[in-house]
Amino acid sequence: EIVLTQSPATLSLSPGERATLSCRVSQSVGTQLAWYQQKPGQAPRLLIDDASKRATGIPARFSGSGSGTDFTLTISSLEVEDFAVYYCQQRNSWPLTFGGGTKVEIK
């Protein structure tokens, strides 16, 4: 099973700041990695697929990068609505697996 390790577990930032979230994968998944945002009481929402392709309707302040085993989600300037939990997920092999999540909280 491919293990995804997200860091940090919690990121405390202020609106307007830049957020950098990491996802390290136990074996190469090429670019078959996605990022999701989840707010309390809501279902996850797809942000990024194929490591760097924004999903439909996702603002340009969200960007993804990386390949192989190291991936990054960057939020260039945090809006109030961006404070949430973020998960990475690989779709390279079974079972499909998610990282443990990074919570982005208001400082």
Add this chain to the structure above:
Amino acid sequence: EVQLVESGGGLVQPGGSLRLSCAASGFTFSTHAMDWVRQAPGRGLEWVSEISGSGIYKQYRDSVKGRFTIFRDNAKSSLYLQMNSLWAEDTAIYYCARRQVISTMSNGAFDIWGRGTMVTVSS
């Protein structure tokens, strides 16, 4: 509007059974692989099972193999998860999720999610 609506969750005793349903609308259901993803209270996301658009191919995580069965009815645009021999560890919100179609041979990420249905396994 593209939508997934889950139902069928509830409280069940250990060893019991439940059948979850997911009603899809707003898209051609049969062209998409569909999945169940769960989330235990206060925990992260965990993939459970996937079924191909045709219903022929199925995948399960090890911990549910032999206990859970995924199936679909394309005529009704519905996805199901039959859960038997439930354990306390199966307690979670169960989400129905659609896989993006990248090509005839490749599926992408989960691009559409339902709101989930809660399953509680407890005596």
